[in-house]
Amino acid sequence: MDEREWHEERARLAKVMAELRRQRDALLASREQRAKAIVSDRREMWEEAPHAAAEFDEVVEMAQHVVQLADRERDYRILGDLLRRLERMLHSPYFARIDFRFEGDTAAEPVYIGISSLTAEETGERLIYDWRAPIASMYYDYGIGPAEFAGPAGPVRGELVRKRQYKITDGRIEWMFDSDVGIGDDILQWMLGRNVDEKMSSIVASIQREQNQAIRDDAHDVLVVEGPAGSGKTSIALQRIAYLLYRHRRSLTSQNVMLFAPNRILHDYISNVLPELGEENVQQMTFHEYAVQRLGGGLEVEDMAHHLEYLLAGRRDEAYATRLDGIRMKFSPAYLSLLDAWVTACEQAGMPFANVVYQGSTVVSAAELAQWFYGKLAHLPIHHRMAKLREAVQEKLARLEEQKRRQYERRLQRGQYAGSDEEIRREAEEVVSRHFRRIRLEVRRMFVSLGPRLYEQMYAQAGILAPLAAEAGVAPERAEAVRAQTLAAIRAGRVPFEDVAPLLYLSARLHGTAVNNRILHVLVDEAQDYTRLHAEVLRRMFPRARFTFLGDPRQAIHPLVTADWLNDIGQVFTGTSHTTLHLRRSYRSTQEIVEFARHILPGGREIDPVRRGGEKPRLVRVADEDALVRALADEVAHLQGDGMRAIAVVMRTDAGCAGLYDALAAALPGLRRLTAEDAAFHAGVVLVPVYLAKGLEFDAVLVADASDYQEEAERRLLYTACTRALHRLRLYEWQGAPCPLLAQVPADLYEADVRV
Numbered sequence: 224m225d226e227r228e229w230h231e232e233r234a235r236l237a238k239v240m241a242e243l244r245r246q247r248d249a250l251l252a253s254r255e256q257r258a259k260a261i262v263s264d265r266r267e268m269w270e271e272a273p274h275a276a277a278e279f280d281e282v283v284e285m286a287q288h289v290v291q292l293a294d295r296e297r298d299y300r301i302l303g304d305l306l307r308r309l310e311r312m313l314h315s316p317y318f319a320r321i322d323f324r325f326e327g328d329t330a331a332e333p334v335y336i337g338i339s340s341l342t343a344e345e346t347g348e349r350l351i352y353d354w355r356a357p358i359a360s361m362y363y364d365y366g367i368g369p370a371e372f373a374g375p376a377g378p379v380r381g382e383l384v385r386k387r388q389y390k391i392t393d394g395r396i397e398w399m400f401d402s403d404v405g406i407g408d409d410i411l412q413w414m415l416g417r418n419v420d421e422k423m424s425s426i427v428a429s430i431q432r433e434q435n436q437a438i439r440d441d442a443h444d445v446l447v448v449e450g451p452a453g454s455g456k457t458s459i460a461l462q463r464i465a466y467l468l469y470r471h472r473r474s475l476t477s478q479n480v481m482l483f484a485p486n487r488i489l490h491d492y493i494s495n496v497l498p499e500l501g502e503e504n505v506q507q508m509t510f511h512e513y514a515v516q517r518l519g520g521g522l523e524v525e526d527m528a529h530h531l532e533y534l535l536a537g538r539r540d541e542a543y544a545t546r547l548d549g550i551r552m553k554f555s556p557a558y559l560s561l562l563d564a565w566v567t568a569c570e571q572a573g574m575p576f577a578n579v580v581y582q583g584s585t586v587v588s589a590a591e592l593a594q595w596f597y598g599k600l601a602h603l604p605i606h607h608r609m610a611k612l613r614e615a616v617q618e619k620l621a622r623l624e625e626q627k628r629r630q631y632e633r634r635l636q637r638g639q640y641a642g643s644d645e646e647i648r649r650e651a652e653e654v655v656s657r658h659f660r661r662i663r664l665e666v667r668r669m670f671v672s673l674g675p676r677l678y679e680q681m682y683a684q685a686g687i688l689a690p691l692a693a694e695a696g697v698a699p700e701r702a703e704a705v706r707a708q709t710l711a712a713i714r715a716g717r718v719p720f721e722d723v724a725p726l727l728y729l730s731a732r733l734h735g736t737a738v739n740n741r742i743l744h745v746l747v748d749e750a751q752d753y754t755r756l757h758a759e760v761l762r763r764m765f766p767r768a769r770f771t772f773l774g775d776p777r778q779a780i781h782p783l784v785t786a787d788w789l790n791d792i793g794q795v796f797t798g799t800s801h802t803t804l805h806l807r808r809s810y811r812s813t814q815e816i817v818e819f820a821r822h823i824l825p826g827g828r829e830i831d832p833v834r835r836g837g838e839k840p841r842l843v844r845v846a847d848e849d850a851l852v853r854a855l856a857d858e859v860a861h862l863q864g865d866g867m868r869a870i871a872v873v874m875r876t877d878a879g880c881a882g883l884y885d886a887l888a889a890a891l892p893g894l895r896r897l898t899a900e901d902a903a904f905h906a907g908v909v910l911v912p913v914y915l916a917k918g919l920e921f922d923a924v925l926v927a928d929a930s931d932y933q934e935e936a937e938r939r940l941l942y943t944a945c946t947r948a949l950h951r952l953r954l955y956e957w958q959g960a961p962c963p964l965l966a967q968v969p970a971d972l973y974e975a976d977v978r979v
């Protein structure tokens with residue numbers, strides 16, 4: 224790039240910076256004025272607040288004051304948001320420019336692209352386009368040559384004649400260069416060569432074409448994004464949220480979007496991306512948190528982490544074997560039919576209603592509920608019946624409350640209570656409505672508990688699992704053992720992981736519709752760890768939502784979960800428009816790490832690493848635990864010397880981490896152990912079980928117990944562990960106990976080392 228171009232670009236940047244500063248200063252002044260007005264409004268309001276016996280006019284005036292104050296406060300907040308956006312732009316106003324020649328024109332127009340748009344106030348000139356604007360999509364989708372974007376009246380065609388990328392920091396151009404294909408690999412290399420930060424960053428400056436398609440898909444109700452480890456699925460989820468919030472800004476706010484991720488650590492790790500993009504964080508949940516919320520208190524619901532720990536580290540006894548048989552049956556497609564059949568049966572008879580009892584007396588009896596349910600409501604579908612039943616109970620309670628209130632009022636009037644009629648009425652109302660609030664809570668509890676009771680009732684039927692057993696390859700008598708085990712758990716108030724989705728499904732069938740109408744878009748990251756039943760539950764619980772599922776079947780860490788339903792999404796979301804996008808490239812790890820990791824999996828060869836060279840992974844053999852600890856400590860020191868900050872010692876289980884922690888912490892002061900109870904990501908040196916490391920990334924990964932991955936079902940687990948690494952990967956085996964899952968990895972893909 225020649226000096227003249229540098230000069231022009233610097234001059235343009237100076238013009239943009241001057242406009243940004245002008246707008247910032249104007250905003251600051253206007254905000255200050257508003258702040259003063261708010262303070263004086265508040266003071267005036269308190270000083271002139273009408274006294275208790277105020278005239279009607281005074282009260283009306285006061286109410287107007289309150290509304291005006293609320294308006295001013297809202298404006299003040301909006302100004303604050305705008306100001307934050309301008310401050311961010313003052314730091315780095317744009318990251319790219321495309322020059323586009325509209326069809327029929329002779330000259331090309333430069334289009335500068337940044338996190339937000341900017342228009343010059345005096346001239347109306349558009350100085351920067353938001354990366355989400357339709358015209359900006361050409362930056363991601365095309366190289367030099369013919370290009371088009373979606374205009375309001377159809378495609379707008381023309382030619383891209385230049386594509387330029389910038390790195391601007393604190394209003395200074397650090398570098399810029401032109402590229403003629405996609406987004407220059409140089410930039411990508413530069414972005415990927417960095418070290419892991421405390422939190423994930425946005426990727427707007429280098430979104431790749433295949434990713435852009437996923438981010439901007441707006442034509443489908445259900446979108447599935449499948450791609451290998453490090454292909455940017457989590458990044459896509461977040462930039463897609465930002466895109467949807469922009470595109471539908473009149474009808475969609477952050478309150479209407481829900482993001483499911485596997486654990487709180489990951490939630491914390493990604494929590495900066497949306498604010499960085501100028502958007503508020505959306506609602507984030509784990510499926511477990513959602514289940515606890517839906518199923519009400521009083522039940523002990525097992526989460527994924529504790530469940531996996533049990534599967535991987537639990538004692539292999541009779542109970543363990545029974546549980547495994549149970550999981551096989553409960554994850555099979557036929558289980559859904561069994562649950563449906565049970566609901567159908569209960570539509571005819573046997574719904575497990577309970578008496579609603581308050582202070583020893585029955586307010587609504589189970590028999591009465593059943594009479595309504597199977598009587599005048601019998602013609603309705605079950606969830607309508609349930610809604611009507613609730614209404615009927617509410618009405619009955621309202622009548623009862625009125626009756627009680629009158630009774631109580633009469634008692635007060637007859638008694639010693641000294642007060643005006645009005646005071647007596649108010650006193651009676653207060654006391655009685657306090658009681659009825661509690662009764663209503665009891666009613667709510669009874670309805671919420673119907674799901675678990677229905678499930679328990681199903682498991683109380685001998686032979687109920689028999690039809691499933693054959694399909695899941697489980698002997699009939701084993702099915703009875705599963706039944707007894709599940710029944711005992713549910714009766715003890717425990718909900719094992721494999722029963723959580725079924726239970727929620729039953730609840731959804733019962734209470735279905737009226738829930739979560741506010742949520743209009745649900746995104747599910749790490750979708751490969753969900754079963755079809757999970758998806759059925761989500762569909763029913765968010766009836767107005769569109770869905771985005773992002774996952775990688777090769778990283779399904781549950782040994783018995785196969786996310787086949789993701790390939791058959793139309794079966795779950797019948798009657799919706801849906802599509803699946805496949806990503807091929809992997810951005811996280813060096814080429815050497817991807818090469819190594821993909822040999823762990825059958826069929827892993829299709830993964831296309833972005834060409835970024837590094838060191839070969841190293842396989843280290845150690846004699847005993849002392850040698851392991853020494854080798855790990857030396858390696859960490861060495862990696863830190865090379866500038867790596869985020870280093871994970873990954874083990875198969877939490878029990879493994881607990882066993883190694885004391886010895887390793889003595890050799891590595893500052894080591895942190897991450898457990899399922901943690902809610903924050905730390906970019907230092909951590910000891911972590913693999914199922915908690917999923918979704919995260921580290922500069923270097925040290926798989927401390929490679930010898931322990933012995934079973935075929937654990938391939939995906941080992942693959943997931945290895946693919947957390949950006950730059951360096953080390954695996955440690957016991958001498959004489961090689962990991963059979965590494966047998967197919969060609970010897971020239973790693974370096975072998977022996978430490979004794």
Ligand SMILES: Nc1ncnc2c1ncn2[C@@H]1O[C@H](COP(=O)(O)OP(=O)(O)OP(=O)(O)O)[C@@H](O)[C@H]1O
Nearest residue numbers: 426429430431452453454455456457458810811918
């Ligand atoms: N287009 C891109 N430009 C720059 N960096 C990218 C791009 N796409 C992905 N990355 C980076 O690659 C890494 C992996 O991305 P991300 O975590 O979103 O992938 P993933 O598919 O969710 O991975 P996994 O399935 O292994 O959890 C992140 O550091 C992300 O910032």
